[in-house]
Amino acid sequence: MNSNISLVDGSKLIVESLARSGVEAFVSYPITPANWINQYASKRFPLMTFAPDEITVAQWIAGLSAAGKLPATATSFPGFALMVESLNMSFMMELPMIIILTQRLGPSTGSATVGAQGDLMLVNSIISGGYNLPVFSTSNIYDCWNVTEKAVHTAVKLRTPVVLLTSKEMIMTSRSMDISKLNSIKKVEYDFYTDETAYIPYQANSQLVPPFLPVTNNQHQVRLNSSTHDETGTIKKATKAALGNTIRLHTKVQRRLNEYLLYEFDQDENNELLIISYDISAEATRDAIKLLREKGIKVSSLFPKTIIPFSKDLLEIINNYKRVLIVEENLSGLLAKIIYGINPPANVFKVNKIGSMITPNEIIKEAERCLQIY
Amino acid sequence: MSSDLLIDKNSPYCPGCGHQNVTLNLAKAINSLGIDPLDVIVVSDIGCCGLIDPALASHTVHGLHGRATALASGISLAIDNPNKKVIAVQGDGGATIGIAHLLEASRRNFNLTLIINNNQIYGMTGGQLSGLSSENFQHDKANMNDPVQPFNIIELAKTAGASYGCQIIGKGDFTDYLKEAISTDGFSVVEILEVCPSYGYQKYSDIENLGYTNHKFINERKPFKLSRNEFKSLIDFDSSSDIKFNGNLEKPLQIILAGSAGEGVQSAAELFAKAAIKCNLNVTKKGDYPITVGTGFSVSELILSPDEIHYTGIDTADVLIAISQTGYDYSKSKIGENTFIIADNSIQNINSKNIFTFDFKTIFGKKNSAIASLGLFLILKNSFSFDAFENSLLESKHKEKLIPVIEKIKSLTDEIKLPA
Numbered sequence: 001m002n003s004n005i006s007l008v009d010g011s012k013l014i015v016e017s018l019a020r021s022g023v024e025a026f027v028s029y030p031i032t033p034a035n036w037i038n039q040y041a042s043k044r045f046p047l048m049t050f051a052p053d054e055i056t057v058a059q060w061i062a063g064l065s066a067a068g069k070l071p072a073t074a075t076s077f078p079g080f081a082l083m084v085e086s087l088n089m090s091f092m093m094e095l096p097m098i099i100i101l102t103q104r105l106g107p108s109t110g111s112a113t114v115g116a117q118g119d120l121m122l123v124n125s126i127i128s129g130g131y132n133l134p135v136f137s138t139s140n141i142y143d144c145w146n147v148t149e150k151a152v153h154t155a156v157k158l159r160t161p162v163v164l165l166t167s168k169e170m171i172m173t174s175r176s177m178d179i180s181k182l183n184s185i186k187k188v189e190y191d192f193y194t195d196e197t198a199y200i201p202y203q204a205n206s207q208l209v210p211p212f213l214p215v216t217n218n219q220h221q222v223r224l225n226s227s228t229h230d231e232t233g234t235i236k237k238a239t240k241a242a243l244g245n246t247i248r249l250h251t252k253v254q255r256r257l258n259e260y261l262l263y264e265f266d267q268d269e270n271n272e273l274l275i276i277s278y279d280i281s282a283e284a285t286r287d288a289i290k291l292l293r294e295k296g297i298k299v300s301s302l303f304p305k306t307i308i309p310f311s312k313d314l315l316e317i318i319n320n321y322k323r324v325l326i327v328e329e330n331l332s333g334l335l336a337k338i339i340y341g342i343n344p345p346a347n348v349f350k351v352n353k354i355g356s357m358i359t360p361n362e363i364i365k366e367a368e369r370c371l372q373i374y
Numbered sequence: 375m376s377s378d379l380l381i382d383k384n385s386p387y388c389p390g391c392g393h394q395n396v397t398l399n400l401a402k403a404i405n406s407l408g409i410d411p412l413d414v415i416v417v418s419d420i421g422c423c424g425l426i427d428p429a430l431a432s433h434t435v436h437g438l439h440g441r442a443t444a445l446a447s448g449i450s451l452a453i454d455n456p457n458k459k460v461i462a463v464q465g466d467g468g469a470t471i472g473i474a475h476l477l478e479a480s481r482r483n484f485n486l487t488l489i490i491n492n493n494q495i496y497g498m499t500g501g502q503l504s505g506l507s508s509e510n511f512q513h514d515k516a517n518m519n520d521p522v523q524p525f526n527i528i529e530l531a532k533t534a535g536a537s538y539g540c541q542i543i544g545k546g547d548f549t550d551y552l553k554e555a556i557s558t559d560g561f562s563v564v565e566i567l568e569v570c571p572s573y574g575y576q577k578y579s580d581i582e583n584l585g586y587t588n589h590k591f592i593n594e595r596k597p598f599k600l601s602r603n604e605f606k607s608l609i610d611f612d613s614s615s616d617i618k619f620n621g622n623l624e625k626p627l628q629i630i631l632a633g634s635a636g637e638g639v640q641s642a643a644e645l646f647a648k649a650a651i652k653c654n655l656n657v658t659k660k661g662d663y664p665i666t667v668g669t670g671f672s673v674s675e676l677i678l679s680p681d682e683i684h685y686t687g688i689d690t691a692d693v694l695i696a697i698s699q700t701g702y703d704y705s706k707s708k709i710g711e712n713t714f715i716i717a718d719n720s721i722q723n724i725n726s727k728n729i730f731t732f733d734f735k736t737i738f739g740k741k742n743s744a745i746a747s748l749g750l751f752l753i754l755k756n757s758f759s760f761d762a763f764e765n766s767l768l769e770s771k772h773k774e775k776l777i778p779v780i781e782k783i784k785s786l787t788d789e790i791k792l793p794a
Contacts, residue, residue, distance in 0.1 A: 046604075051478075063446065063450070093437075113663055174647065176657045215415045216455075221432070235428075
């Protein structure tokens with residue numbers, strides 16, 4: 001195939017990948033740094049509109065999803081915060097949708113045009129009760145294409161909202177790219193209920209997910225419910241059947257993790273040092289790894305792209321290393337907290353920073369330091 | 375193929391609750407319009423009236439408090455079939471929280487019906503007042519506030535553009551109003567004044583004494599229709615790149631182009647990046663602006679490299695091209711010992727010997743100085759062929775305006791002198 005080098009950006013690849021993967025509807029409230037995603041989306045989706053606020057966005061996309069039009073939106077922390085209750089609703093109703101969270105510097109409105117990786121604990125914990133939504137992360141421009149596709153497929157196959165976690169520098173930087181190297185995208189197919197017998201809206205298949213029917217169908221009654229409900233979708237107090245349904249929402253996301261687990265592991269021949277990173281800091285880590293190896297230092301890298309739930313498979317990789325260095329653009333190390341809690345072991349080191357991207361040199365310095373002192 | 379909307383005639387509410395009469399009237403209205411229950415989608419709010427779902431043969435969606443209208447709006451957005459009826463049901467509390475959703479549904483005139491069950495109080499939480507409670511409402515069991523006049527929700531819907539609205543006392547048979555609302559093309563709101571045996575009035579005469587009367591409005595307005603975009607790929611996979619110029623870089627080159635908003639910095643940098651691609655170079659380009667885009671500095675960071683680029687930050691620039699004082703002041707922290715500076719000669723306080731100054735603003739004007747400075751940079755340093763930049767400029771949609779700029783840059787080639 002002839003090469004086809006174009007100037008592209010992560011926003012464009014994400015939107016095109018969403019559309020090719022099967023997203024039909026896009027509703028948004030304009031916010032930085034989701035600007036380009038919204039601009040591209042307005043040219044790309046058969047159903048696209050702006051809503052007057054992010055609560056409305058989250059409700060409209062839930063309605064679109066209930067009617068079988070797979071929706072997506074893009075926002076950053078201030079908008080995402082407004083969506084939290086509605087995302088709980090869609091998680092409970094089992095409505096597929098894709099939320100692109102473009103991280104910027106917080107807290108609060110922070111600096112709209114400065115990137116950050118500050119929202120990982122937030123997306124880890126938005127569901128009341130500690131249930132997880134699948135959260136994906138883009139560690140380079142190719143991920144904006146491939147990981148987006150996986151996010152769409154996961155949303156539909158698991159019938160759940162998913163979050164695509166990215167950040168300002170990832171999606172608002174243009175770069176040359178050979179687009180002939182982009183994989184062809186597979187359009188997702190819904191698992192529809194096809195039986196003649198009465199439809200029980202929340203009766204799950206063996207894969208822990210109920211077959212879908214839109215509320216616009218004329219064959220079977222559909223009941224969707226945000227409150228605690230049993231298989232029939234009618235509201236119940238905490239009965240055994242209703243709690244069983246709620247617990248299934250946790251189980252389906254956790255047990256099927258291997259179906260949607262994506263990561264990049266660049267393994268060196270020894271197990272002295274593993275550098276873990278995600279999102280924009282993975283790019284600086286790639287440069288750092290190259291330069292460290294040029295210096296003769298043995299080092300491996302791990303970039304989780306399915307970042308929540310954090311897979312035990314990744315823990316197994318991590319635990320093989322004498323030293324672990326976690327690189328992320330936030331103040332206290334959020335991925336480190338997810339992996340190790342509040343008390344990381346002595347062999348775990350961190351590179352953290354706010355206000356600008358972590359540089360390859362900062363990673364190299366800490367890598368060399370931890371090799372020296374531990 | 376019509377059947378009864380109501381599959382359970384037993385009331386889920388307290389004995390004597392006004393909601394049950396609304397449910398019976400709604401079922402009667404749907405049945406007498408001959409609407410198949412599976413063509414109806416009832417979206418219910420949190421609150422006593424949200425207990426309606428199990429009694430209905432329609433599709434039912436039970437959502438959050440105050441958001442029934444918004445959720446129903448989303449469903450309506452997906453439907454392009456006038457036979458489908460989307461009906462949102464909420465109480466006066468839900469209507470108060472969701473008042474912005476009601477206004478938006480009115481403004482856009484979404485094709486759906488909102489039924490507001492206004493019994494003056496919040497029944498589930500113990501009788502607090504809502505934004506729709508009358509200032510004359512008094513009750514021993516209710517949690518009273520200072521009396522304040524309520525929102526006139528029907529008037530608000532009318533002003534905001536809803537097709538139909540009515541306010542009715544919830545006693546007896548009011549199916550004609552519901553039938554009218556449900557048959558309306560566009561957004562219709564029905565506010566029903568009700569009794570509440572637990573915390574509110576128990577007699578409809580007390581409701582009437584608050585001053586409510588049956589009335590309605592009709593707005594001749596077309597319902598909202600979403601314009602459906604044509605699918606068109608954002609990425610042109612069929613074109614193939616035409617690498618035909620020379621790049622002369624053996625290692626990465628970091629360039630900062632610094633100007634002010636309105637000086638075409640970002641578009642000049644983009645054309646420059648596209649030119650670098652024509653020379654088989656890898657390139658990254660990103661803009662940097664103040665919090666409010668459109669004022670102050672406008673800076674573009676460009677990295678050119680023979681190798682793949684990962685990290686896209688510039689800590690110390692190899693080249694700083696500054697065409698405005700504001701841009702220079704913002705970017706000067708990235709000047710290092712070896713940074714080569716090209717600057718408009720209006721810029722003050724540059725302390726560097728590795729500098730080339732030129733009167734860009736006078737010769738090229740404010741709009742073209744960014745392009746001219748990048749062009750002169752290529753002529754001075756030949757990091758890649760100026761011909762590639764020319765080619766990129768000629769592919770721009772502003773080609774006609776750029777031809778004289780290109781000619782002027784070329785004419786200067788012999789005049790300009792390399793810095794020492």
